Amino acid sequence: xxxxxxxxxxxxxxxxxxxxxxxxxxxxxxxxxxxxxxxxxxxxxxxxxxxxxxxxxxxxxxxxxxxxxxxxxxxxxxxxxxxxxxxxxxxxxxxxxxxxxxxxxxxxxxxxxxxxxxxxxxxxxxxxxxxxxxxxxxxxxxxxxxxxxxxxxxxxxxxxxxxxxxxxxxxxxxxxxxxxxxxxxxxxxxxxxxxxxxxxxxxxxxxxxxxxxxxxxxxxxxxxxxxxxxxxxxxxxxxxxxxxxxxxxxxxxxxxxxxxxxxxxxxxxxxxxxxxxxxxxxxxxxxxxxxxxxxxxxxxxxxxxxxxxxxxxxxxxxxxxxxxxxxxxxxxxxxxx
Ligand code: GCU
Numbered sequence: 001x002x003x004x005x006x007x008x009x010x011x012x013x014x015x016x017x018x019x020x021x022x023x024x025x026x027x028x029x030x031x032x033x034x035x036x037x038x039x040x041x042x043x044x045x046x047x048x049x050x051x052x053x054x055x056x057x058x059x060x061x062x063x064x065x066x067x068x069x070x071x072x073x074x075x076x077x078x079x080x081x082x083x084x085x086x087x088x089x090x091x092x093x094x095x096x097x098x099x100x101x102x103x104x105x106x107x108x109x110x111x112x113x114x115x116x117x118x119x120x121x122x123x124x125x126x127x128x129x130x131x132x133x134x135x136x137x138x139x140x141x142x143x144x145x146x147x148x149x150x151x152x153x154x155x156x157x158x159x160x161x162x163x164x165x166x167x168x169x170x171x172x173x174x175x176x177x178x179x180x181x182x183x184x185x186x187x188x189x190x191x192x193x194x195x196x197x198x199x200x201x202x203x204x205x206x207x208x209x210x211x212x213x214x215x216x217x218x219x220x221x222x223x224x225x226x227x228x229x230x231x232x233x234x235x236x237x238x239x240x241x242x243x244x245x246x247x248x249x250x251x252x253x254x255x256x257x258x259x260x261x262x263x264x265x266x267x268x269x270x271x272x273x274x275x276x277x278x279x280x281x282x283x284x285x286x287x288x289x290x291x292x293x294x295x296x297x298x299x300x301x302x303x304x305x306x307x308x309x310x311x312x313x314x315x316x317x318x319x320x321x322x323x324x325x326x327x328x329x330x331x332x333x334x335x336x337x
Contacts, residue, residue, distance in 0.1 A: 033068030037261055039096035039254055041072050042080040042089075044202055049226055050287045051099050051154055051246065052076045054280030058097075058248070061272035066265060070258065072097065082201040084182055091147050093253025099154055102245050103183035108146050113185040114327055115139060116244045118317045120334065124158070127243050130337045135330070140247070147252050151273035154246035155284040156220055161237040162229060163216035164209060168237065168303045170194070170312045176215035179205050181244075185320070189241070192317045202227070209233045221291040222284075230295055236302045239313055248273050 041059065043052045052074065059072035080086055080095055083104045089095040106113040114120075121127040130136060131153040140150030167173050174194035180186035182199045190197035198214055202223075208214045209232040216233055218241070224230055250269070258265035296302060305313070324331065 035063075035069060035071035037070045037257055039070065039072050039257075040080065041074045041097040041099075042086045042095050043074060043076045043099050044078040044083055044086075045076060045223075046226055047076045049076075049222065050280055050283035051156075053283055054154065054276045055097075055099060057279045058272055058276035061275055062269060065268045065272055066262070069261060070265065070269075078203050082203060084201070087146075087148075087249075090249060090251045093251045095251065096254035097151075097248070097250050099246055099248050101156065101181060102247060103181035103186055105143070105146070105247065106183055106185060109142050110184075111327065112139060112142060113183070114324060114330060114334070116185065116242055117320060117324065117331075118189050118242045119314050120331075121243055124155075124243070126337065127245065130334050131245055133337060135333060135337065143247075143249065149250040149252060149255055151248040151250055151270060152277035154248060154277055154280045156244055156246045157222070157284065157288045158240040158243050159218050159220055160239050160241065161216055161218045162224055162233045162300075163235045163237070164212070164233050165215065166235045166301065166303075167216070168305070169309060170316065173216075173237070177213075179208060179214045179217040188320050188323070189317055192319050193313065194316065205229060206232065220288065221295065222287045225291040225295055230298065230300050234300050236295070236300050238302055238304045239310065241313060241317075248277065 041055055043049075043055050045051050055074045055076070059074055062070050062072050080098075081089065083098075083100045084107075086095055086098050087100060087104060087108075090098060102112055102116050106116065115130070121130070131139075136153060140153075143150040161167070161173065161178070163173075163176065167176070170193065177196045177198055178190050179200045180190055180197045182201065187197040187199060198208075200208055200214070205214075205217050206228055209217065209229060217229060219227075219229070224236070230236075250273075255266050255269075258269055321331075
């Protein structure tokens with residue numbers, strides 16, 4: 001049976017609790033275990049998106065594995081705020097869990113940006129060898145510095161540019177204003193490519209494309225589709241410049257509350273996060289292909305840059321690597337993984 005915890009179900013549970021309090025309906029009569037701890041999970045993608053579906057799977061696992069004592073309520077569609085604000089709220093325990101892109105976290109721990117440098121991985125398999133291995137664990141551990149707990153890695157595919165007007169070459173891109181995530185590395189990448197970066201929250205991109213504040217943006221196929229960006233920027237330059245992994249996070253406060261309830265719960269929860277990450281990866285693979293096919297059918301005009309053109313993109317971002325020369329050792333380890 002599917003037991004996804006949405007707010008509606010939570011309200012129903014609260015109703016049952018209220019009845020219990022007034023003595024009309026006791027726990028034994030309903031057979032339902034009322035949660036002792038209710039935790040909030042923030043997700044900025046809509047309900048049907050792979051990361052949200054994985055969050056709901058996580059909530060379901062947590063409920064099952066804690067015998068119904070812990071309930072995780074998933075707020076999707078950015079209801080608890082944009083990623084930057086969610087991260088800040090988590091640092092003081094205002095939000096218990098979230099799935100966020102690596103980009104905004106790298107604003108706090110610049111070293112994290114290494115994992116999202118343009119053209120870093122040969123392909124998705126290499127990125128997963130890195131994230132699933134000791135390097136991935138080391139980077140998750142770095143989140144301690146922000147008083148956050150890194151639980152697991154989620155897939156977010158590969159990002160490409162899309163624009164209001166047709167763009168097929170680096171030279172044409174250089175004239176444009178491009179939205180980037182709230183991340184200095186992403187801004188740096190756009191500057192190195194010769195275009196003008198504008199940092200905007202994800203939820204603001206559609207309007208900015210629509211009113212011409214920006215000429216283009218960059219993201220993966222599912223985001224391009226789900227946010228409707230293709231309607232206002234129907235030219236897709238499939239340069240695949242970067243893979244930005246995503247992280248499932250917990251607040252320290254949430255882990256402490258779980259520990260207090262039962263010392264075994266923090267590890268159970270970590271395990272639920274790892275399982276939901278595997279779910280996400282499967283859902284992602286399908287959604288990435290489906291979105292690309294659907295958008296091509298819809299009429300998005302896709303340009304795949306030639307090898308020669310791609311070389312120009314790679315050469316242009318070299319200065320970004322020079323800024324990470326202190327991290328030469330870890331970059332070498334990634335390349336050899
Ligand atoms: C992806 C990612 C989001 C992020 C967005 C962005 O869609 O899943 O979490 O906010 O990129 O470009 O801001």
